[in-house]
Amino acid sequence: MDSSQAVYDGLKKAGIDFVVSVPCVNLGKLMEMVDCDPDIIHVPVTREEEGFGIAAGAYLGGKKPAILMQNSGLGNSVNVLASLFKLYQFPILMVISHRGTEGEFMGAQIPMGEATTGILDTLEIAYINPKTPEEALKLVPESWLLAELAGSPLAILLEISFW
Numbered sequence: 001m002d003s004s005q006a007v008y009d010g011l012k013k014a015g016i017d018f019v020v021s022v023p024c025v026n027l028g029k030l031m032e033m034v035d036c037d038p039d040i041i042h043v044p045v046t047r048e049e050e051g052f053g054i055a056a057g058a059y060l061g062g063k064k065p066a067i068l069m070q071n072s073g074l075g076n077s078v079n080v081l082a083s084l085f086k087l088y089q090f091p092i093l094m095v096i097s098h099r100g101t102e103g104e105f106m107g108a109q110i111p112m113g114e115a116t117t118g119i120l121d122t123l124e125i126a127y128i129n130p131k132t133p134e135e136a137l138k139l140v141p142e143s144w145l146l147a148e149l150a151g152s153p154l155a156i157l158l159e160i161s162f163w
Ligand SMILES: O=CCS(=O)(=O)O
Pocket: 023, 024, 025, 026, 070, 072, 106
């Protein structure tokens, strides 16, 4: 099964209807799928924290939000995740291209790759790490249910080997 298709199908099964995105080489196909979907409002942004702010407003407006991002953007998002999403208990699916993992071609990605789970742990944001498209297809919809019940973001970490 195609990796991007599996994540997209999982988002659809979850009922995600609002997506903000910051590009990553591994998210390109998924972003195109989302952008072509008439039932999903897709808002490309330039910084992850901007995307989280827009997604928070969408959630308050009754949407089910997700963000497509690279883990490097997690560093830009600590404050908005803590002071907005955790404080007001907003759910969001964080579909994260986890760079700096095995097979990474860009050395600069390694430090944030290693820091990613620690940042999520510090923020008390749960995360899953599907290894195959089949796992992603099953776990993405379940992740939204958990995020909604918990009133919290939930990260879906997709390592380089996933793609
Ligand atoms: O952040 C790095 C740029 S790319 O590898 O996603 O193109």
